[in-house]
Amino acid sequence: MWRSLFAFLSVCFVLTFAGGARAAGPCHTNADGWQAQGLANAASAYGMEWAPFGAAEWGWQAYLPLIQRELHTACGPGTPIFASQLAGFQQTHGLAPTGLFDAATFQVFRGLWQERRPFVMARVGGACPEPPPINQLGYLVTEEEHADRLTRLLRRDVLDAYRRLVAAARAEVPEVGADPELLQIFSGFRDPEADAARCAQQGNCDGLRRAVCSPHRTGTAVDLYVGQAPGLGVDSTTPASREYMARSATYRWLATNAGRFGFVPYVYEPWHWEYVKPWDPSFAP
Numbered sequence: 001m002w003r004s005l006f007a008f009l010s011v012c013f014v015l016t017f018a019g020g021a022r023a024a025g026p027c028h029t030n031a032d033g034w035q036a037q038g039l040a041n042a043a044s045a046y047g048m049e050w051a052p053f054g055a056a057e058w059g060w061q062a063y064l065p066l067i068q069r070e071l072h073t074a075c076g077p078g079t080p081i082f083a084s085q086l087a088g089f090q091q092t093h094g095l096a097p098t099g100l101f102d103a104a105t106f107q108v109f110r111g112l113w114q115e116r117r118p119f120v121m122a123r124v125g126g127a128c129p130e131p132p133p134i135n136q137l138g139y140l141v142t143e144e145e146h147a148d149r150l151t152r153l154l155r156r157d158v159l160d161a162y163r164r165l166v167a168a169a170r171a172e173v174p175e176v177g178a179d180p181e182l183l184q185i186f187s188g189f190r191d192p193e194a195d196a197a198r199c200a201q202q203g204n205c206d207g208l209r210r211a212v213c214s215p216h217r218t219g220t221a222v223d224l225y226v227g228q229a230p231g232l233g234v235d236s237t238t239p240a241s242r243e244y245m246a247r248s249a250t251y252r253w254l255a256t257n258a259g260r261f262g263f264v265p266y267v268y269e270p271w272h273w274e275y276v277k278p279w280d281p282s283f284a285p
Helices: 002-019 031-047 061-071 080-092 103-115 118-124 156-172 174-178 192-202 239-246 249-261
Strands: 137-139 153-155 185-187 221-224 263-266 269-275
Touching (some): 061 080, 061 239, 061 249, 080 103, 103 118, 103 263, 137 156, 153 156, 156 174, 156 269, 174 249, 239 249, 239 269, 249 269
Antiparallel strands (some): 137 153, 185 221, 221 269, 263 269
């Protein structure tokens, strides 16, 4: 019943959008060439049934901010400009330039995002990076720690970059400026031995719920509070939770701006960001 209702609402959305598809504005240029693809993307953004990470999902709104960043457009998925930019991306990466979002195109996006994470590339090569020396780690202050899960340490240069990121977000995003809880850290450096003990105790290091070799061991990974869906945790990976977070102004700002401060995303977890620059010796004590 729910799927039928959702399909009906998706059709209504597309028909409503079609009535205004030729509205003025930069996102609606090239309407003659890409209007149909825009309408199809508008429908699939809410109703596409697929399983990009193994479990069934509907729609791809949870990934939209990162896709828009990759396509260099703020235009929505239902616009001709989004479709034309997507077609250009597809052509650049050896796909048929249809301008239509699909699972194959998402896998190319996902591959690019993963390749930008040095930790992932090390794991692909069979290595598990060693934690930094203790003298490279610095303490967070209380205001930087999320009460749900307190953390204490980050690599010193990462902590400096994080603080600059937060200051910019508070100045540029009213939502963040008004809520000191947003962008607090609920997980930073995690000692590998303590992580291994936790794995053994809870038996959940299966690569999905927790990684056997976690990027948090490097002191360069941060889990940031970007809001949470009612009734769900700060790190709930349910599709509804991740979509809720991705729609927030906080996450949309991160998707566009975190790279200015050296951070890259993990697409499956809107809260997880990794600092990708090498250790800066100027932060040695």
